[in-house]
Amino acid sequence: MIERFGSLGGNLTLGLNTKPSGALVGGLPLEIWNLARASGGAGEDYMAVVKTGGVKIASPCDPEMMKMILTRLCAESGVQILFETVVSAPVVEGDTVKGVIVESKTGRQFIAGKVVIDCSADADIATRAGAPFVMGGGGEAKTMQPVSMYFTMDRVDLVRLSEWAKTTDDVPARAIPKTVEGLDYGLWLTGFNKSLRAWQEKTGVKLQRDNITLKTADGRMYVNGTRVTNVDVFDPVQFTNAVLECYRQIEGVARYLRETIPGFEKARIEAIAPVLGVRETRHVVGEYTLSGEDSIEGTHFEDSIAADASALDIHDPKGADVDFQGLRPYEIPYRALLPLGVEQLLVAGRCISADHAAHARSRNMPACMATGQAAGVAAAVAIDTGVSVRKVSVATVQQKLRALGMPLHGDEVKGTM
CATH class of the missing domain: 3.30.530 (Alpha-D-Glucose-1,6-Bisphosphate; Chain A, domain 4)
Structure with a gap:
């Protein structure tokens, strides 16, 4: 795991955001929050009153305690973390990502990878590898939150x-x-x-x-x-x-x-x-682009890798008031994690293939954690079975996600509104 700062968590911890802006419905995200609760680093979920009624929100966490929890979990699982290390470029042979170039106090190094997962939020690696993208709601800073x-x-x-x-x-x-x-x-x-x-x-x-x-x-x-x-x-x-x-x-x-x-x-x-x-920069163009209608109407996807209950949270690009409301859970398809034109690369977090309207939900922490979880599982399955991430058995990925306790479809999530 290559991290440009000196601790894990990003906006959750260093950014002092602390709150998922929605319920954590299962899987590793909920497990992490329960560990935080057990050590006094988070509270119980609560129902917030908003203009559309109510929305269930996971309590904020103590960001300093969360830094330690996240790092400990990775270390105990055998993850090699490289803090204060910046990924400067992917190494691509043909259309396949073979690893990344990093910069640290040591200097410049190459790190090989059978699969690379871009969790940079800005799709830095995916776009430098040649993946197509859309900026904000249409290409200019004024169209971004x-x-x-x-x-x-x-x-x-x-x-x-x-x-x-x-x-x-x-x-x-x-x-x-x-x-x-x-x-x-x-x-x-x-x-x-x-x-x-x-x-x-x-x-x-x-x-x-x-x-x-x-x-x-x-x-x-x-x-x-x-x-x-x-x-x-x-x-x-x-x-x-x-x-x-x-x-x-x-x-x-x-x-x-x-x-x-x-x-x-x-x-x-x-x-x-x-x-x-x-809040918003590049949206990678993937095999499927999650739409605002998908995120609001709860479109069913056979290849869903997460049901997400994040609130609709729009900070108007022109500066108008915030639109924050609870909606029924929606599904995120595996195809939204697969950039077009680049092999052995997955994206997770707010840079997944989603349009500006869907991004109002998929940018929130529950969705970012869920797509990160799914990308990690998919990469492991692909390596273990000797296939590319584009051809991985989605059914096997889904089976392993369910074993982690992650609901995959909207109708499996209850009590979030």
Whole structure:
């Protein structure tokens, strides 16, 4: 496993996102969360009230504990992790990926692989190997969901905040625990639109987002309140400018919370994510492209490798309010993990073959974890049986996924709405 940072988890841990934005319905993702719960690193699932009714959400995790859990599980399973190592290019012979070139403190090295799985989120290896792709909703930065940056605050009076949240109409989407103990992992509040707008008009501070989401993990407050639109994250200057703009907005959001929201009077910024939260870039074009209709209507696929219960979570590319709603589970076909034109390569995570509308669900952590699980199993089956990943027995892959406890079809998932 080649990892460009010094810990595993990506946006879940380093990005301080912490929450799957949907239920974890089985398999290794649920096993990992149950391990976190057993060690006090996550809470119980909760039903959040949103504009379409209710949606079941796995509780946030403690990102520091999750770093240790993920690394330990890999090490115990015999995975060789290479931290602080960047994959710079694939090595391709004909149309087949034979391995990757990496850069580390040692210098440049070649790592051979019978199968390569691209979990870079941006499809870096797949596209450099020649796989076709679509950028965002049609090729320009303005068609992609905006970038953000999480931060945490301490010294927040959670009891005072939760009591106030019960009385206001400015937090329409919420999960408020009934007990004080539940506040550690179970408080989730989204909204603040009216007061945020009024505060900006009063102070003259201009932010780029209409709403704010607050959530707790191990009693710490995580804040999702920044937004930068029209960013080409592959341009280092634009990327850097987006980080600087997020820093400016973080100062403004923290000030708004302290001056406006009960419970934040003594709060201060504790930590800022060291990575920019990028929601959307390249969508690989695979043997099948998951459509928005598929993800909403729950299209049945014979080659489904996961049923996903992620919420529909759209941050409008033009900067409008967030559309977050619970929908019935949908299915992800194995073909969406197979890029066209390139052999012995699988993609997993938010760069799978899905259109802009389907991406509103498939980009979320439950789906990313599920496709990663499926890609790993498919690669192992292909190697064990001596066939290519494109010709692997999907039935065998499905059998092994079921043995891990992963539901494959939408009607096998209950109680997520």
